[in-house]
Amino acid sequence: MTDFVTTRHDAYLTPFAQSIRSGAPVVMMSTAYYHRIDPKHPAAFSRTIVHGMLRGDLGFRGVVISDDLGDARQVSPWSPGARAVNFIRAGGDLVLTVDPSTVPAMYAAVLHRALHARHFRHQVNASARRILELKQHRGLL
Numbered sequence: 001m002t003d004f005v006t007t008r009h010d011a012y013l014t015p016f017a018q019s020i021r022s023g024a025p026v027v028m029m030s031t032a033y034y035h036r037i038d039p040k041h042p043a044a045f046s047r048t049i050v051h052g053m054l055r056g057d058l059g060f061r062g063v064v065i066s067d068d069l070g071d072a073r074q075v076s077p078w079s080p081g082a083r084a085v086n087f088i089r090a091g092g093d094l095v096l097t098v099d100p101s102t103v104p105a106m107y108a109a110v111l112h113r114a115l116h117a118r119h120f121r122h123q124v125n126a127s128a129r130r131i132l133e134l135k136q137h138r139g140l141l
Contacts, residue, residue: 001074002033008053017058025062025134027054029092031074042074044087051091063093063130069106070097081109089120093127 006012020027029050031042037053038046044066054060069075069083078086084095084106095106114121135141 004035031072047090065094070099070102080105
């Protein structure tokens, strides 16, 4: 899906801003394209959307989970490993896939990138910390 209407400071984002101010601990990132914000990347791979808008403009400090990165048509041009890496590189924390067969490639790609790129490794560590803090806060540890 491609949205040709929404802009970075659109009134359509008001419910998201209100949810974040109310303490939403997790936000799911769509795989849709937002043409007027970042026409070259699906939202889940867009640093402009995940890092700039969600974490920056809206001040979200919680866990960002992807929508399905296993079978979603919008991300099919990328390999499963590239999907996971691109999501984390954009500022996401937790990769979701409905296709378990993609997990080994996703895991291997994230591990490889984390072992060879210091900035990416820091992102993975920050994601793990946010996820563990959420679990602890919810009594899941």
